[in-house]
Amino acid sequence: MLDILLPTLIFAALALAALGAWRRVRLWRRGRASKVAFLRGLAAMPRRYLVDLHHVVARDKVMANTHVATAGGFVAALGLAVIVHGLGLAEGMLGWLLLAASATMFAGSLFVVRRRRNPPARLSKGPWMRLPKSLMAFSLGIFVVTLPAVGVLPSGFSQGVGGWLVALLLAGVVAWGLAELVVGMTWGGPMKHAFAGALHLAFHRRPERFADTQHGGYPSTGLKALDLDDTEAPLGVGQPTDFTWNQLLGFDACVQCGRCEAVCPAFAAGQPLNPKKLIQDMVVGMAGGSDAGYAGSPYPSQGLEDRPVGEHQGSPHGPIVAPASTKDGKALVDAETLWSCTTCRACVEECPMMIEHVDAIVDMRRHLTLEDGATPGKGAEVIDNLIATDNPGGFDPGGRLNWAADLELPLMADVERAEVLLWLGDGVFDMRNQRTLRALVKVLRAAGVDFAVLGNEERDSGDVARRLGDEATFQSLARRNIATLSQYRFECIVTCDPHSFHVLKNEYGAFYPPGQESSYPVWHHSTFINQLIESGRLRLAPGQASRVTYHDPCYLGRYNGEYEAPRAVLKALGVELVEMQRSGYRSRCCGGGGGAPITDVPGKQRIPDMRMGDVRETQAEQVVVGCPQCTAMFEGVVPPTGDEEVAVKDIAEMVAVALDTTPAATLAPRDASTPQATEEVMS
Amino acid sequence: MQPEVTTMPALEVTVLVSVGRHPLTGRARRADQDARGVELARSLTDAEVRLLHAGERDVSSDAALRGYLGMGFTELSLLEQPEGADVLPALAEILDETSPQLVITGERAERGEGSGLLPYLLAERLGWPLVSGLAAVESVEDGVATLLQALPRGQRRRLKVRLPAIVTVDNAAPTPRQSAYGPARRGTFETTAGPVSDDEEWAAWQVQPARQRPKRLKIVKAASARDRFKAAAAKAEGGGGQVLTDVTPEQGAEAILTLLREEDVLR
Amino acid sequence: MSDLPRRDPRQEWIARNRLHPRHAEVLLAAGQGAASEWQGPNGLVRRNPHAIGFVGPNGVKRIDRSGTQQGAGGGGATTPAAERKPLVEIEAPAFLVAVVPDMAGGRLSGHDRDLLGLARQLADADPVARGAVVAVIFGPHKETSFAEAGVDRLLHLDSPDVAGYAPEARLGALTLVEEAWAPRHWLLPDSKLGGGELGRRLAVRLGERPATSVWQVAADTEAVMGWQCTARGAAGSLDIRRPLSRVALALAECAEPVSETRHAAAELALPQPLPSTLSRIQDLGQVSVDPSGVALSEAEFILSAGNGVKDWPGFHHAAEVLGATEGASRVAVDDGFMARDRQVGATGTWVTARVYVAVGISGAIQHLQGIQTCDKVVAINMDPGCDMIKRADLAVIGDATQILEALVTLVAQAREEKRDAA
Numbered sequence A: 001m002l003d004i005l006l007p008t009l010i011f012a013a014l015a016l017a018a019l020g021a022w023r024r025v026r027l028w029r030r031g032r033a034s035k036v037a038f039l040r041g042l043a044a045m046p047r048r049y050l051v052d053l054h055h056v057v058a059r060d061k062v063m064a065n066t067h068v069a070t071a072g073g074f075v076a077a078l079g080l081a082v083i084v085h086g087l088g089l090a091e092g093m094l095g096w097l098l099l100a101a102s103a104t105m106f107a108g109s110l111f112v113v114r115r116r117r118n119p120p121a122r123l124s125k126g127p128w129m130r131l132p133k134s135l136m137a138f139s140l141g142i143f144v145v146t147l148p149a150v151g152v153l154p155s156g157f158s159q160g161v162g163g164w165l166v167a168l169l170l171a172g173v174v175a176w177g178l179a180e181l182v183v184g185m186t187w188g189g190p191m192k193h194a195f196a197g198a199l200h201l202a203f204h205r206r207p208e209r210f211a212d213t214q215h216g217g218y219p220s221t222g223l224k225a226l227d228l229d230d231t232e233a234p235l236g237v238g239q240p241t242d243f244t245w246n247q248l249l250g251f252d253a254c255v256q257c258g259r260c261e262a263v264c265p266a267f268a269a270g271q272p273l274n275p276k277k278l279i280q281d282m283v284v285g286m287a288g289g290s291d292a293g294y295a296g297s298p299y300p301s302q303g304l305e306d307r308p309v310g311e312h313q314g315s316p317h318g319p320i321v322a323p324a325s326t327k328d329g330k331a332l333v334d335a336e337t338l339w340s341c342t343t344c345r346a347c348v349e350e351c352p353m354m355i356e357h358v359d360a361i362v363d364m365r366r367h368l369t370l371e372d373g374a375t376p377g378k379g380a381e382v383i384d385n386l387i388a389t390d391n392p393g394g395f396d397p398g399g400r401l402n403w404a405a406d407l408e409l410p411l412m413a414d415v416e417r418a419e420v421l422l423w424l425g426d427g428v429f430d431m432r433n434q435r436t437l438r439a440l441v442k443v444l445r446a447a448g449v450d451f452a453v454l455g456n457e458e459r460d461s462g463d464v465a466r467r468l469g470d471e472a473t474f475q476s477l478a479r480r481n482i483a484t485l486s487q488y489r490f491e492c493i494v495t496c497d498p499h500s501f502h503v504l505k506n507e508y509g510a511f512y513p514p515g516q517e518s519s520y521p522v523w524h525h526s527t528f529i530n531q532l533i534e535s536g537r538l539r540l541a542p543g544q545a546s547r548v549t550y551h552d553p554c555y556l557g558r559y560n561g562e563y564e565a566p567r568a569v570l571k572a573l574g575v576e577l578v579e580m581q582r583s584g585y586r587s588r589c590c591g592g593g594g595g596a597p598i599t600d601v602p603g604k605q606r607i608p609d610m611r612m613g614d615v616r617e618t619q620a621e622q623v624v625v626g627c628p629q630c631t632a633m634f635e636g637v638v639p640p641t642g643d644e645e646v647a648v649k650d651i652a653e654m655v656a657v658a659l660d661t662t663p664a665a666t667l668a669p670r671d672a673s674t675p676q677a678t679e680e681v682m683s
Numbered sequence B: 001m002q003p004e005v006t007t008m009p010a011l012e013v014t015v016l017v018s019v020g021r022h023p024l025t026g027r028a029r030r031a032d033q034d035a036r037g038v039e040l041a042r043s044l045t046d047a048e049v050r051l052l053h054a055g056e057r058d059v060s061s062d063a064a065l066r067g068y069l070g071m072g073f074t075e076l077s078l079l080e081q082p083e084g085a086d087v088l089p090a091l092a093e094i095l096d097e098t099s100p101q102l103v104i105t106g107e108r109a110e111r112g113e114g115s116g117l118l119p120y121l122l123a124e125r126l127g128w129p130l131v132s133g134l135a136a137v138e139s140v141e142d143g144v145a146t147l148l149q150a151l152p153r154g155q156r157r158r159l160k161v162r163l164p165a166i167v168t169v170d171n172a173a174p175t176p177r178q179s180a181y182g183p184a185r186r187g188t189f190e191t192t193a194g195p196v197s198d199d200e201e202w203a204a205w206q207v208q209p210a211r212q213r214p215k216r217l218k219i220v221k222a223a224s225a226r227d228r229f230k231a232a233a234a235k236a237e238g239g240g241g242q243v244l245t246d247v248t249p250e251q252g253a254e255a256i257l258t259l260l261r262e263e264d265v266l267r
Numbered sequence C: 001m002s003d004l005p006r007r008d009p010r011q012e013w014i015a016r017n018r019l020h021p022r023h024a025e026v027l028l029a030a031g032q033g034a035a036s037e038w039q040g041p042n043g044l045v046r047r048n049p050h051a052i053g054f055v056g057p058n059g060v061k062r063i064d065r066s067g068t069q070q071g072a073g074g075g076g077a078t079t080p081a082a083e084r085k086p087l088v089e090i091e092a093p094a095f096l097v098a099v100v101p102d103m104a105g106g107r108l109s110g111h112d113r114d115l116l117g118l119a120r121q122l123a124d125a126d127p128v129a130r131g132a133v134v135a136v137i138f139g140p141h142k143e144t145s146f147a148e149a150g151v152d153r154l155l156h157l158d159s160p161d162v163a164g165y166a167p168e169a170r171l172g173a174l175t176l177v178e179e180a181w182a183p184r185h186w187l188l189p190d191s192k193l194g195g196g197e198l199g200r201r202l203a204v205r206l207g208e209r210p211a212t213s214v215w216q217v218a219a220d221t222e223a224v225m226g227w228q229c230t231a232r233g234a235a236g237s238l239d240i241r242r243p244l245s246r247v248a249l250a251l252a253e254c255a256e257p258v259s260e261t262r263h264a265a266a267e268l269a270l271p272q273p274l275p276s277t278l279s280r281i282q283d284l285g286q287v288s289v290d291p292s293g294v295a296l297s298e299a300e301f302i303l304s305a306g307n308g309v310k311d312w313p314g315f316h317h318a319a320e321v322l323g324a325t326e327g328a329s330r331v332a333v334d335d336g337f338m339a340r341d342r343q344v345g346a347t348g349t350w351v352t353a354r355v356y357v358a359v360g361i362s363g364a365i366q367h368l369q370g371i372q373t374c375d376k377v378v379a380i381n382m383d384p385g386c387d388m389i390k391r392a393d394l395a396v397i398g399d400a401t402q403i404l405e406a407l408v409t410l411v412a413q414a415r416e417e418k419r420d421a422a
């Protein structure tokens, strides 16, 4: 009886799964073309799974082991079951191996059950709640039906009426398991993540993300350029099919684990964004339908109840965001959802499925800005300023060095070559950041560094324009900056703005004229100062006994992996460093990235307020930062009544006041203005 | 576009647009008031809006004019004129020909003489009424437009004007929508040659970048040297403000009231 | 008692010595109550600047610090300064300079006076052939000082046709003036509504190419009309030097207003009545806009609330009484006390108010950015060290609730008195 039922079930399930796979692949193929090295990708898949994916999963030890047992057991059990039961080859060890595999899987599924008993809010419910049962059904069913094959049970146990019933029952259990775990894999059940996830790893849109880590580098984080010369290509993503096919595939890989939701600052602040829901909405759009089936946390909503599910719907060729003309109309997602993101990459960092949320969000923003002209808040104004004055504030581009009139900064235009090109950034127009810049200049001079600035030749790096979706303005700024840079000779670029740093380092490469490439390293000032300290060029007089905490800027940490240098500098300063609970790669965003302060989508609270709450928890006297945005965001926080204000200091300021000014250190003879600068910095 | 719906003929609106100039960098851009005019036109229901520019076409003006296309237009009519030409005859001719019901312009151009005379000349030439300083067009019914004119202090005046008419927009008119790159890039220029007339007077004038105007000194009609000295001294210390510490609320309020009266903002 | 002044050297000495403890008292006695300085009820020295000084024989106010003047000034019958200015009459003018002032609020504005000053320059340039300044004004007015502002002839056109927004009827009237007297110059203020518009209409009607945004006029014998002018062009970014045109639209401060002389301001009448024109523009009157609801970017007077405001009904009441538009800092908006469209600053609205009163706002850079172009900033704050105080033209240190209350009381009182007086 089972001899006939089992192979039928197994092959029927496999056939159905194949059919489902074909349909799913067709859905993905609706997306735009994207160059992928198919074979190389498939070959690299196991490594990407075992190393890169597990690197993320392993942050949760219990879950990692659960997954290894369940998924490993399942893959082995399915493969063996096909041989043992499907083909009837139970020879030798095979049956025993199958038993072992299904037993392992069963053990794993027990942990899954336990986790689902009181699931945290970030986990989706709905069909996901039955998954542990399905896992148990499959593993248990296969285990039992395999017992006769290895002779533990007599092969005739299913004879007779009772036997028949038992056989039918077992077949039913196995069928349930197969339906969920094999058929559901390609027909859209919770197990879809396994099928799509495996292919996603193989055909990932950022293969360099894996290659880089393989060579000890840092994963690629720069945004992909939009080809503006191709007038046929859509400007960004306005409908689901405007995504590339492998992006669509990537959305399908989501396991709804909600790790992204748990770390998303916008979600925590009650802004209408939940990265998990966003990815699920993309899946809904790709297949067509409404979001009513979504069973996780919805998008938060200011002051009110959370935004209910079921009101939004989409289709592969329908708009993602309702056009402005359809007033209070709804499409797949609301524009506010897309504009709430600070591009902090916390979600990408945490996503076990290697999904690239930020790429998708910026792609959709590109459409809103470039096609619809619908950048919200002050976005349009900032972009207009960037076009007309090359800086977001609309300041006179001829006044970039006004703040430094007394510093006599050497200009690249005069000296033409220098050891360091100091990239000042748009902070030159901001009084607060000018203090940081003064401090940095003082430090560089104390170390005798030969540096020069571009002065009025410098433009905004284009970071904000790009995150606001204005790829055209970004590329224009990038190309002009590159042309300026290529006139001069320098060994490296140093900047105290992580956003400029990231863009110069990771995103300008694509815009060099053919035959040229960027030939210089770019350093964040914390890294460079650390190098100066390590090489003995900078002498510090430690002894600042204050208790500080350090905030990792997203564009320095998660985007570029620099967590150590600032901490090393603080250590050299001899201050007491207390870490916030969320620091390093889990650092919580200050709320200043991605143009979020410009689009200013309202939430229940403000992101910087939450982060300053983190700071207060450490009872530090100062919070040390390395980014003008972070400084501005933190200084804009009004402390809760009764609380003292926590000082916000850039790391350059910390170093500048600790310079060892005993005679040996006066290395820079040119520096006539040091005493004055000191005063400025200390005040 | 079902034909049976279009029983009411669309309101034909022409917006005159010019190449603007950023006040700090001088870079070409869409002129602010003209863009407001375009926005005003877009807000009219059932309007068929046409953009019209008379002037030179080169790289920078091209980019600036595309700024208007980026507000959601597929084409812009361009009357090609050499630099420094008097664009009035060409514009008057084409408006006469196309006879729109409503012509919207900004108050003054951001380049050239910028005298703000053009709409008046056009109105005189076409014999149309002109209304200046609009904040909004409330409605257009039976060839009569109801308009809101901007007055100082955010006040408004309601006017009715018989069409065809020329209107100029005030800075209180709605902020122009963002110009999007996509439509700006795709939009086309429909170029026509118009009559060209040189502006000889303009060519004869001396033009230079604006000088800072001298700040008017407070004239002190003081007979005694002592008063003159005091007045001069008062001027010099003018930088910082006055800070009243340790005063009663009444005294503080009195000081504030005095300032409000001086500035004449109390009604 | 005799009217002969009797001198008391000691009293005079005390009157001269401002540090003498009885100084004020003596002055008070000598000046019959018109002291310019006294001690207020709470110890603050108060001054009445109007009581200081006296008007000299040529109409110029003089202040004598010796102290004696305080007592003596009140003596003779004081004549208002205006009547002391020499009267200049031009009986047979060689030509006319027509000025059409804006008369905003029924009075000559500063801009109008500057223009009249310019008109005088043009009229008086040649002492042998002096011109007369004609002011053409429309509708009812409250102005009494045309003579002091330099007007020789006053043409007052008051008919319902030219009232309100009636550019076409006014243009018709000006054309009659042109026909009747053909003024050599037409001067109008280049203001937004009013002169700027009427002047352009007039120039176009007369077929003149007007100089607009004129800010400087200088004699130049080479030029057509004997004058050269400098006018702003290209949105204020260019200076255009050109001969002065017959119709000229001038900016404020284009010339000094008349101050030393008095003129006839003789009434003039049109030789024929105003034709009644059929206007194509119909004025339906002013739409009432509640000051608190005015768009922030257009508001002239803003009362702005920050985190330091504790009494919100009191704040709204104050805004209402003062007739101010309400603004807010981001904190006040975040905390839900004010609507989002009321936020002033980097991420809110950039305002251009003439007076901006910041109540309990600390002056964060993002907030200050939004008020960069405000003329006068008043700060009400507890913390004398905060950045708003540094930006403010007038800062009052104290509790916002109390100060606003006091302000409301004062304004209400002043209104009351005005009503009683009327």
Ligand SMILES: Cc1cc2nc3c(=O)[nH]c(=O)nc-3n(C[C@H](O)[C@H](O)[C@H](O)COP(=O)(O)OP(=O)(O)OC[C@H]3O[C@@H](n4cnc5c(N)ncnc54)[C@H](O)[C@@H]3O)c2cc1C
Residues within 6 Å of the ligand: A597, A632, A633, A634, A635, A636, A637, A638, C305, C306, C307, C308, C309, C310, C328, C329, C330, C331, C332, C343, C344, C345, C346, C347, C348, C349, C359, C360, C361, C362, C363, C364, C365, C366, C367, C370, C380, C381, C382, C383, C386, C398, C399, C400, C401
């Ligand atoms: C990117 C970014 C953009 C921002 N954009 C804006 C913006 O557009 N607009 C804006 O306003 N802010 C903006 N901010 C916020 C800004 O940094 C400040 O946090 C905010 O302006 C402070 O508001 P406040 O002055 O009302 O509050 P506080 O800083 O708390 O100041 C309250 C003031 O009230 C005084 N006070 C307290 N009690 C009394 C009393 N009883 N009587 C009188 N005075 C009293 C206190 O002395 C203090 O000076 C932005 C911040 C960031 C980071």
Ligand code: SF4
Residues within 6 Å of the ligand: A253, A254, A255, A256, A257, A258, A259, A260, A261, A275, A276, A279, A347, A350, A351, A352, A353, A354, A355
């Ligand atoms: S996107 Fe990634 S992190 Fe977020 S729920 Fe899906 S799998 Fe988890």
Ligand code: SF4
Residues within 6 Å of the ligand: A260, A263, A264, A265, A266, A267, A273, A274, A275, A340, A341, A342, A343, A344, A345, A346, A347, A348, A357, A358, A589
């Ligand atoms: S990048 Fe940051 S803000 Fe944006 S969705 Fe991810 S976690 Fe949220």
